[in-house]
Amino acid sequence: MKYKVTIFFIIGIFLYIIDIGLNSYDDKEIYISDQEITSLVSAWNSRVGRNPTDDEIYRIINNLIEEEILYREALLLGLDKEDRIIKRRLAQKISFLKEESIPNIPTKDEILKYYNDNTDKYFVDETFTFTHLFYSSENNSEERAENAYKDIIKGFDVNADPFFLGKNFVNKTLININSDFGKNFGDYFQNLTVNEWSEPIESPFGHHLIYVTNKNDGYYPDITMIYKKVEMDLLQDKRDQAVKKFIDEVKTEYKVYINPDLQL
């Protein structure tokens, strides 16, 4: 028994020596793959607008080499320990790697699924066509608007002030309406009845009675109309998600300690 263990031990040492001999690892050698170079060149091209000249290719590679050398020397000096900039860079790097690992062309099914899960993002806003009676805050708008409302629902004619941006508004989205009449003015439009006068609604300019004659419901466009946009969004989303998913996966493995009594 003892003999067998010794034999295994000796074989182990023997294998170890062979391994060192065959794979002599030298930390003064730098390997740069073809792929690395072509990807750097194509990134350069998209930034500058043309292919690099021979000199420029030389410098792209040279920059890479010098960076590698400086990096290794810095590691030897232990400069990577407890440096915030380096930590941030490494964090960026892993985010980048996770993003890069995403295949560039999603399948049709994936795109369709993404569209169905995110239809709200592609919703085409509803629009409203309406007219209004305006009472300027320059002239007792609240009371005049109240009185006008009482009259108009009885069917009487009423007078009003001209509004700076006009009387009739055609096919306006809620964003347009809020931009013309002030924040929150669009609230009324969420629950309105078409072809009916509203009670007075206040804006920064005075009071308004609103009469909506037409509402174009918003709708979800057919995917064929926005296929490319969905594809782009999906890719972006995948990139964002890749990092998040990775963090979520490994986060549970960490325990975090923070001094709860720290005074700032």
Added chain:
Amino acid sequence: MKHLKKILLLIIGLYVVTLGLVYVDVYDSRPIISLFKKIQTDSALEVVDFSVEKESVDKVKPAPNKDRNPYYGDLHVHTKYSFDAYVFGVTASPDDAYRYAKGEGIKHPLGYEMKLREPLDFYSVTDHGFYMGMIQAYADTSTDISQNEFAEPFHDINRLDNLTVESAGERSNIFSSVLGATIILPYPDWHPKLLRAWRTKNTQLALKSFDYDIHKSAWADIARSANEHNDPGNFTTFIGYEYTTSTDIEGGNLHRNVIFNSSEASIRPFTRIDSTNPEDLWTWQDNLREKGIDTISMPHNSNGSNGQMFEMETFKANAIDVKYAEKRMRNEPIVEITQVKGTSETHPLLSPDDEWADFEIMDVRVGSRPPTYSKPSGSYVREAYLNGLTLEFTRQGNPYKFGLIGSSDTHTGAGAYDENNYWSKVGLLDGDAENRGSVPLADENVERLEEYMRAFNQPVSTVDLKQGTYANTGFTQWGASGLAVAWAEENTRDSIFKAFKRKETFATTGTRLAVRFFAGYDLSSIDLNSDSLVSEAYAKGVTMGADLLHDGTKIPEFIVWAQKDKNGAPLQRVQIVKGWIDSNSGRPEEKVYDVACSDGNEVDPVTNRCPDNGARVNISDCSITDNVGSSELKTLWKDPEFSPNDKSFYYVRVLENPTCRWSTWDAINRGFEPREDLHETIQERAWSSPIWYIPEQTDVDVIPLGGTIQMRNID
């Protein structure tokens, strides 16, 4: 062998002769220029279609409004492609800029978010055409061009860890070296590149410090981005750039922004390297127009031009004539009257009787080192309008009959229009309150600032005041301004561009108040309280930017209607600024009339002023007096001193109640009192384009003693 020698000699001889001819052609262009017309091409006139394919969703678009809507935008925005912006630490792309205009937040070089309270309707990225995209290439150490000695200071300047406030000093120095033109390195005269530069009329090719491919690709990216973000009906963009020229001797700023009304544009911008003479820019615009590409150029910062933006003579010091005036007006219908670097309406020395003339004045020449006084006369819009009338009086044509817009000139991609949400414009140099001079400098920063400002050729850079030592580098004269507003039927490129061309525009200091302005002889027949007020006024009169022709001795009537910014302070008053020249002497006169007062107050007929409405600002928290001021002001006005023979112009100025200036907000937000040598409050305002009154032709021949005004080519 013998032949070879001969041929060689012949080639050399031909080359020398050609160079000689080119030399004559370039430096004394008249005698032989036509000789070369056939072999020369103009690269700046090559047109490229930059349009992008976009999917379109079936959307209901807001219907066009025949009474027109006011659309708010900014036509003066720089991104990383501008040589100076890149040096200021800006890495925002044109795409970032357009996203910002549509309401998204983007990052300031110092790391904080810049975001609009409300999206804009239109936007144009207008990077400096001069050296567009080049500095980024200097900073990228892999490019050929970065290997030159001149590019070394730029290496990696905007790498993440180099974006610090501490780097501002070095950045200023690099910036001044660009301004000092040390990076412009021509090849020697014998170099073959010179020939190519000459043959394609592209001087840039003769510069060692220039890479045409990089330049074109930056411009193509700007154009692509504009087309990508253009969304007819909802958001408009313009392909644009800044033509950054100045006078040789005094460094008078003659900067102009150029925008295109198409998704096509020239293959490269026409820049100051092509010519520093704005007349050559207009020739280029004329030539493009012949090819179906319409552009306008818009001068800005006339305030810092040392009197040279609106001179009484041409760039080459010739007399202005009708041809010049028409050419200028054909290409430059509007002028930027307000932006971060101050206002250009008028100056207290030019308009001593105007109580509102001392407003956000920047009194130095643009980019001057050390900061050098800019002469007011010739630098301000109101005086230019008067001088235009005088030039017309002497039958030289009126080259100063332009409309008005505002814009920001931000160099961060994102305009700062709110006093309470302000980051000035030059990135790392003025992105924090200490460096802008609104709060005292921390002790350790005083010396640093003084040291780098000395190196930046500014001997005095700090001032000791009550609360400590402040930066005093000129940024205190800058402000949160401004916006361009177009009255257009709909939010499309064409509709808004047409508004610029008819000058139906107004400028604001960043506020979104709005103003309508009409003139006619029968406007008093319109009921001001009727819904048809606007359509009737369009039918019976003319609006801002237009001419009102004489009608016998009838007195013109004006309708002004202003509405406050829904998120801003109430209106205080509406004024009409009138300028005219005496029909006998040509003597210029000006007068400011209050025409509508807030809170139902009446204008005093003797002083032409509204009474004080009592609006005040509480400086400790910037709150303003409640329930004072108006949400809208509307009036019909008749000129009480009208003379039917006087050439005149009328424009509207709308004033809000006072509010805190950005420097006050900066101070109180950081627990300081406002700096005592700055205005604590401002009155946000709007200026309309003028309406010109054209009297019956009564021009006299003006012949000075001892000579003639030489340029008398009428018709």
